[in-house]
Amino acid sequence: xxxxxxxxxxxxxxxxxxxxxxxxxxxxxxxxxxxxxxxxxxxxxxxxxxxxxxxxxxxxxxxxxxxxxxxxxxxxxxxxxxxxxxxxxxxxxxxxxxxxxxxxxxxxxxxxxxxxxxxxxxxxxxxxxxxxxxxxxxxxxxxxxxxxxxxxxxxxxxxxxxxxxxxxxxxxxxxxxxxxxxxxxxxxxxxxxxxxxxxxxxxxxxxxxxxxxxxxxxxxxxxxxxxxxxxxxxxxxxxxxxxxxxxxxxxxxxxxxxxxxxxxxxxxxxxxxxxxxxxxxxxxxxxxxxxxxxxxxxxxxxxxxxxxxxxxxxxxxxxxxxxxxxxxxxxxxxxxxxxxxxxxxxxxxxxxxxxxxxxxxxxxxxxxxxxxxxxxxxxxxxxxxxxxxxxxxxxxxxxxxxxxxxxxxxxxxxxxx
Numbered sequence: 001x002x003x004x005x006x007x008x009x010x011x012x013x014x015x016x017x018x019x020x021x022x023x024x025x026x027x028x029x030x031x032x033x034x035x036x037x038x039x040x041x042x043x044x045x046x047x048x049x050x051x052x053x054x055x056x057x058x059x060x061x062x063x064x065x066x067x068x069x070x071x072x073x074x075x076x077x078x079x080x081x082x083x084x085x086x087x088x089x090x091x092x093x094x095x096x097x098x099x100x101x102x103x104x105x106x107x108x109x110x111x112x113x114x115x116x117x118x119x120x121x122x123x124x125x126x127x128x129x130x131x132x133x134x135x136x137x138x139x140x141x142x143x144x145x146x147x148x149x150x151x152x153x154x155x156x157x158x159x160x161x162x163x164x165x166x167x168x169x170x171x172x173x174x175x176x177x178x179x180x181x182x183x184x185x186x187x188x189x190x191x192x193x194x195x196x197x198x199x200x201x202x203x204x205x206x207x208x209x210x211x212x213x214x215x216x217x218x219x220x221x222x223x224x225x226x227x228x229x230x231x232x233x234x235x236x237x238x239x240x241x242x243x244x245x246x247x248x249x250x251x252x253x254x255x256x257x258x259x260x261x262x263x264x265x266x267x268x269x270x271x272x273x274x275x276x277x278x279x280x281x282x283x284x285x286x287x288x289x290x291x292x293x294x295x296x297x298x299x300x301x302x303x304x305x306x307x308x309x310x311x312x313x314x315x316x317x318x319x320x321x322x323x324x325x326x327x328x329x330x331x332x333x334x335x336x337x338x339x340x341x342x343x344x345x346x347x348x349x350x351x352x353x354x355x356x357x358x359x360x361x362x363x364x365x366x367x368x369x370x371x372x373x374x375x376x377x378x379x380x381x382x383x384x385x386x387x388x389x390x391x392x393x394x395x396x397x398x399x400x401x402x403x404x405x406x407x408x409x410x411x412x413x414x415x416x417x
Contacts, residue, residue, distance in 0.1 A: 024062030025074030080186035175247035266308025328353030
């Protein structure tokens with residue numbers, strides 16, 4: 001099998017020749033730019049540069065020599081765009097490492113702190129001196145009368161929210177006729193240049209976007225206080241996403257294999273909302289979006305990024321039409337991999353759970369980590385339904401030796417799975 005066939009076999013619950021590996025295929029299977037610079041040095045790779053494609057999370061593009069070294073089976077659609085050096089500009093990471101960031105990113109420095117700005121110059125997020133990431137500081141709809149809001153300007157307000165407004169490769173192109181042409185051309189070229197499975201990040205966040213507009217504390221209160229308004233907002237969001245999806249899939253649908261949505265539904269200790277609330281406020285709209293995606297691009301698989309203890313939602317997500325879920329945070333309550341496979345195996349693909357990036361990857365002995373990764377592979381072997389990735393992104397403090405050992409363990413043992 002080639003990489004694409006391997007990933008699609010796993011998604012179809014067929015035994016691939018070996019477990020597929022994802023590293024940097026989406027924005028929760030990547031690596032901090034600081035850690036990536038150290039990884040390249042440890043691997044002896046001197047070509048290329050450190051390209052930070054996700055400014056908020058400070059994630060680096062995983063370049064071809066690294067993908068080859070670890071036999072990675074995936075690639076993000078964003079790699080089809082911003083291929084010229086003049087698309088990027090110089091910046092310096094918090095540890096002093098020189099890097100390059102997307103040229104259209106608007107930044108401002110004040111007293112050692114960096115601010116991400118909207119198109120109109122509003123500070124949306126800040127990276128305080130000594131911090132490694134940007135934190136949202138502006139919530140454009142925080143002070144509105146939520147209960148009686150008709151959300152008529154929702155699309156415009158989304159352009160003033162950190163998580164919706166800061167562009168990266170691919171998302172910097174509007175799906176208008178010219179942008180759609182460029183999206184399609186880039187996607188087609190990427191498709192023709194690789195046999196890796198191509199993941200297209202769409203987003204479509206129903207639960208998280210209101211939090212970025214209003215604030216998490218307010219919005220969670222509103223889900224209990226104003227059910228009619230929450231439903232009205234979900235309906236508006238779904239309509240916006242479906243219109244965007246029609247244009248986006250018309251351009252890139254023929255070239256991608258997996259379409260990635262997002263909505264963090266869990267914390268470490270349990271769901272962030274009651275499953276009944278999910279069924280009321282979000283499941284109907286997830287179903288509507290995912291059904292539309294299948295009509296527009298029948299071959300594309302649907303994956304949801306959702307952190308935390310999300311086991312109570314899995315049955316509803318499967319019913320709504322979900323094919324795969326990541327990052328499979330096995331350290332969260334109710335998310336141990338053997339139980340998940342026993343209960344849901346053959347019905348949803350677990351794209352992740354391969355190595356605990358919180359308690360194992362950063363500092364465990366290499367022997368302990370190898371045992372940890374081998375156990376994960378053994379648990380998920382056979383019958384497809386599993387793609388290996390670390391649980392969320394590899395953070396800045398993870399030594400390169402740990403990253404190399406994790407992937408080398410996979411390479412050593414995955415052929416037996």
